[in-house]
Amino acid sequence: MTIDATDRRIIAATQAGLPLVSEPYARIAAELGLTEAALCDRLRAMQDSGVIRRIAVAPNHYKLGMTANGMSVWDVADDRVAELGQMVGNLDGVTHCYERPRALPDWPYNLFAMLHGGSREDVEAQRVGIAALLGDACRGHDILYSTRILKKTGLRLRSQKG
Known part of the structure; x- marks a missing residue:
């Protein structure tokens, strides 16, 4: 369209x-x-x-007490990343889940999942659960915690003139 x-x-x-x-x-x-x-x-x-995905309420997770946020990154077998990414993306606490290309040799991660919790301990428990879900298909992982909000909006179209 x-x-x-x-x-x-x-x-x-x-x-x-x-x-x-x-x-x-x-x-x-x-x-x-x-x-x-x-x-x-x-x-x-x-x-x-598909031009717009949905019309929905977007709660402010910080005001709901979800103040610990971490981008978890996973080195997942390429032949299973789509299947496992779908499973990870469906978990409670995961708001975004993406497959991205690796940047070898420094960045081996190809699956990214944003985790939210009331504390870092909550987020760590989610990370442990994801590691168990991924099992042997996961060769490594890390988590990058948010320290402050720099921008909190979705995509914005700019008006076109003429």
Whole structure:
């Protein structure tokens, strides 16, 4: 699916979140000069085509007490990384899971999983669980803990002029 100028305007109007009003879609539609039905149809079409993944609540994990965060990195057998990555990505506490190319010889890791917990001990327990899940397919791992937040937003489209 190719998006048009109206779809871009919809994405720009919603990418930072929906307005906290009783009828958020009606408000956005009015701001864009659309009907609420037309806005919802376009959002649904973009979701069905994969242009947008989902419309969801995004809780602030820090305010929920999940203050220990670590990017776990794993050296997993290449022939099993997709299968095992799917399993790791489905675990509670894992918010992001990626396969990435190795940067040998210094960086042998090809599976990355962001872990969240109330303490480093919680995150370490998750790491131990993942190591057990990966078993012999894992040849090594490490974890890089967050020390401060530098940016906390998703992808943002820039408006196009003209």
